[in-house]
Amino acid sequence: MTGRPTITQLAAELGIAPSTVSRAFTRPNLLKPETVALVQKAAEAAGYVPNHHARALSTGRAGAIGLIVPDIANPFFPPLVRAAQNYASDLGLSVFLADTDEDANREDRLISRMAPQVEGLIVVSSRLPSARIRQIADSQRVAFINRDVAETYRVLLDTTAAIRSALTHLSELGHRRVAYVGGPPQSWANKQRRSAVDNFSKVHALEVTHFSADPGTYDAAKALADSVAASGVTAVIAFDDVIAHGLMGGFAAAGVDVPKELSVIGCDDTLATTTFPALSTIAVNVGAAARRAVAALSENPGSTNLTGARIIFEGTLVLRGTTGAVRPTSSPLTLEPELDHPSARGVQTGRGSDS
Amino acid sequence: MTGRPTITQLAAELGIAPSTVSRAFTRPNLLKPETVALVQKAAEAAGYVPNHHARALSTGRAGAIGLIVPDIANPFFPPLVRAAQNYASDLGLSVFLADTDEDANREDRLISRMAPQVEGLIVVSSRLPSARIRQIADSQRVAFINRDVAETYRVLLDTTAAIRSALTHLSELGHRRVAYVGGPPQSWANKQRRSAVDNFSKVHALEVTHFSADPGTYDAAKALADSVAASGVTAVIAFDDVIAHGLMGGFAAAGVDVPKELSVIGCDDTLATTTFPALSTIAVNVGAAARRAVAALSENPGSTNLTGARIIFEGTLVLRGTTGAVRPTSSPLTLEPELDHPSARGVQTGRGSDS
DNA sequence: CTTTTCTCTGCAAACGTTTGCAAAACAAGG
DNA sequence: CCTTGTTTTGCAAACGTTTGCAGAGAAAAG
Structure with missing residues (x-):
């Protein structure tokens, strides 16, 4: 009935401050080891899991990236999606997937809608005009795969x-x-x-x-x-x-x-x-390309966009x-x-x- | 430099209350039409986009669902993913995709990690033991596809x-x-x-x-x-x-x-x-199955789990x-x-x- | 036994929304 | 002009975290 327990509830239960509980997860080295252990035990028992939204709001880091492909049913993309998702998972990131259905307008809308909610976007085989791409790359954290527009961050599979x-x-x-x-x-x-x-x-x-x-x-x-x-x-x-x-x-x-x-x-x-x-x-090597793009997004969390680069895999x-x-x-x-x-x-x- | 504009900034700029701006988007019929128009114009100009995390925190609704598949590279799944994503998009939901790599432990971890952050989870071809599935279905909003465990919400492609x-x-x-x-x-x-x-x-x-x-x-x-x-x-x-x-x-x-x-x-x-x-x-008909599952997740936003059901597509x-x-x-x-x-x-x- | 330096923990503000409640503005009825 | 009722807006609290700052002890130094 009470739903999932929160940090505040845990803290109350243990008679300590919420900040301490928070630190037990995010900066355990700041705390006395026994305190950390105490909190972890209680968290485990209560089935506590951190709320990503609250965390995102507080830290400004979404813990997720977006991946936009023209058609997931095309066999070129699944291995790419897979590699991206695996690597992102290793970095503690979740991935939003969206399919543009080969439609440039849909692609544009998806980019606008998703970009603000994630730490970065990977756009594969974009069908958007170059001018628009440059414009997007200017103010959003997006890495392109297989689309070569100057001054954007792009990784290319060169054949x-x-x-x-x-x-x-x-x-x-x-x-x-x-x-x-x-x-x-x-x-x-x-x-x-x-x-x-x-x-x-x-x-x-x-x-x-x-x-x-x-x-x-x-x-x-x-x-x-x-x-x-x-x-x-x-x-x-x-x-x-x-x-x-x-x-x-x-x-x-x-x-x-x-x-x-x-x-x-x-x-x-x-x-x-x-x-x-x-x-x-x-x-x-689609896997390498996907991983490179994910890495790029996770690299400079601060900046509002990615600095231009042209990465090539032959x-x-x-x-x-x-x-x-x-x-x-x-x-x-x-x-x-x-x-x-x-x-x-x-x-x-x-x-x-x-x- | 100021990053993306917020509701509060918009409100200040217009000399009105943040709540009014908020309502201009979520309950426009409560407001004088001219006010709505005013806000919309300003939002458009400033490039305002709502912050999903803040909204999720406030409303308790995540605006996203999770989709867990054993292996996205298997050609059975992409059409399913595609249908799920399209339909979710129609309902205003984003979708998190995760690949378990056919590994039950990984699947279990993914479910635990994702479930609290989304409005519901679709788990396709689960490799988890029935007992665990029942347990999960008890306290989480999850719809299973192609896994038949009693008293869970499941949609089956019956051949x-x-x-x-x-x-x-x-x-x-x-x-x-x-x-x-x-x-x-x-x-x-x-x-x-x-x-x-x-x-x-x-x-x-x-x-x-x-x-x-x-x-x-x-x-x-x-x-x-x-x-x-x-x-x-x-x-x-x-x-x-x-x-x-x-x-x-x-x-x-x-x-x-x-x-x-x-x-x-x-x-x-x-x-x-x-x-x-x-x-x-x-x-x-994988598409129908996917859509049914998405619909199920979006149906009773309140409850903490899905009521058992067995939907069959032949x-x-x-x-x-x-x-x-x-x-x-x-x-x-x-x-x-x-x-x-x-x-x-x-x-x-x-x-x-x-x- | 003081003073200084650390280590550990707590307080409170902030993140950007939504929403119940109440105040204000306006219209209508008398 | 005063009620009453309705529409429109504002206030402030809440959602669950994180984090800068400061306080409390404990250890080290004098």
């Missing part, structure tokens, strides 16, 4: 180098025409990957065709498979694993063999070895079963590609490890 | 009827020997599904062999595929889609054709049509490409099975719809 490796590898396998199948157009990662493909395809004299599986879903990619297959490319690099998987589904349905007729490389390594054949992809190419030599029936290979980069740099075989 | 349909269907296709490949042993759903298979296989005179892909991962299931194939069954019902998918991966690697040589049926419909062939499965069988007639080379079908139930009850073809 540029890995894409270069991928193209080098494809080139060595004799591929000359490759496709890039993009995902959500507003996505920073999509733009970054697309231009990486464009840039490095030039150095290997590869011809690249662009496609876009717009909403970035399995079904959208699957529907695109026929056009891709018909375009005459012999290899495709997809924005992410689910698009790669969708394409494979489409190819299988159309009877085109992967990797014999078409090589495919995904990105993000969200599917591990669950495709058949196992998907060659670019593994990224992805690595992992070769599995969906990449192979170009089909011998194609035009025979006459000129050897000029390799100005070690082909196996940053390449890893088998399952990517997450540190 | 019993759908499994009966599945077995009927398999029986009609001529199957006589089926396997059940289980998931996490402590899981209520696993026990429920296993016994459903046992019970209804009897009515169709099916012989069932049991397997367990213990941690419930793709890899564990894949490793099990050979034994399953060697056991002589012609159809398998898996605890969930990821296990079904793992088995399919193993079968593909071993060269056994699905569905020609072996039919497989998954559960939960987490993979939609992303497998090849598209997986026949049992669709469950799954439906959805037939796609992994089920087929038993191979003609097997022992020829001699006796017609006795069908005491309409075979197509609750059966649906194609993609499951989520209301």
Whole structure:
């Protein structure tokens, strides 16, 4: 009936001051060890648990952070959420999760609503315009993941180098025409990957065709498979694993063999070895990115915003079963590609490890 | 420098009482419309946002609920999280997310720590012993999903009827020997599904062999595929889609054709049509379950716990490409099975719809 | 035995809201 | 103009902590 016991009740029960009880939890070294023990015993017995709201009000520290993602159902995000939550928990922070449903307005509203209630916000793959992001970053403690706006605190999963490796590898396998199948157009990662493909395809004299599986879903990619297959490319690099998987589904349905007729490389390594054949992809360390962002939020509790920084984690190419030599029936290979980069740099075989 | 403005500052600025400002937001109908407008304008200009902690302390209502899942990376949970978060948001509630990592102790700690800070807790697929669950439910506002303990508030995704349909269907296709490949042993759903298979296989005179892909991962299931194939069954019902998918991966690697040589049926419909062939499965309405749980928490804000209830949402069988007639080379079908139930009850073809 | 220095504990104010109660303002009825 | 009733606003206490400051002892130093 009396509900949960409070510090004041505990204090009354023990005949001591509330401040003493408080200190028994927050600064035990200020107290006589026996007093601490006494309080702890009583607290245990009474089932006392501190009220976070009161604490937050008094200290100004919320004990929580917010995490905003575009679509929790996309397999890229759960591992990120998990890592963030685990690490936050280690730091004594709880995490609020919110899903923007890929909607920029919703995202904006969520940021405004949550920011004042937490010690900081992590916004992943923001769909907001750069100007707005800069504005937000100016007055709120927010760390962005996979969104590169100058003077904000951002941690980026950079796949540029890995894409270069991928193209080098494809080139060595004799591929000359490759496709890039993009995902959500507003996505920073999509733009970054697309231009990486464009840039490095030039150095290997590869011809690249662009496609876009717009909403970035399995079904959208699957529907695109026929056009891709018909375009005459012999290899495709997809924005992410689910698009790669969708394409494979489409190819299988159309009877085109992967990797014999078409090589495919995904990105993000969200599917591990669950495709058949196992998907060659670019593994990224989402866990590290999440932890870095959480750490940033917990670091300068005082300041009203985060100082600009650009933290990069590089992805690595992992070769599995969906990449192979170009089909011998194609035009025979006459000129050897000029390799100005070690082909196996940053390449890893088998399952990517997450540190 | 002054940080975010407070109600008191706003009041001072306008020359009115803090209580008036407060009421402008919480009970505007008590105030003269012009006053409300005045306050709103000033608030807007000053960028005022209410402090949830102060409000929570004053009202005793936290404005947040907690959601505890065993493993957010398991594809069963993200849609549930998403639905819960969306609905909570509609009700003006934020949601804390926590991941127990399949660890009962961690789960217990999380419940204790979170419960006092929120208006209620949703615990999904709890791994805690029943006695402890009853104890928790006694004094905390918690709704369980997929865990059936008497006198607690629980919402269950019941697949019993759908499994009966599945077995009927398999029986009609001529199957006589089926396997059940289980998931996490402590899981209520696993026990429920296993016994459903046992019970209804009897009515169709099916012989069932049991397997367990213990941690419930793709890899564990894949490793099990050979034994399953060697056991002589012609159809398998898996605890969930990821296990079904793992088995399919193993079968593909071993060269056994699905569905020609072996039919497989998954559960939960987490993979939609992303497998090849598209997986026949049992669709469950996780969204409805999540919303029901959120609603329950928001319903009796006063009471210290939830009154016992057992809410059931039934799954439906959805037939796609992994089920087929038993191979003609097997022992020829001699006796017609006795069908005491309409075979197509609750059966649906194609993609499951989520209301 | 004083004085000084520590160690330990208590007092009371603050954090930003909400809300019961009462005062003030206004309108209506006589 | 005085009641009475209604609407609108203000006062002040409360929610459960934390923390600066100061007081009370105890230990150390003289």
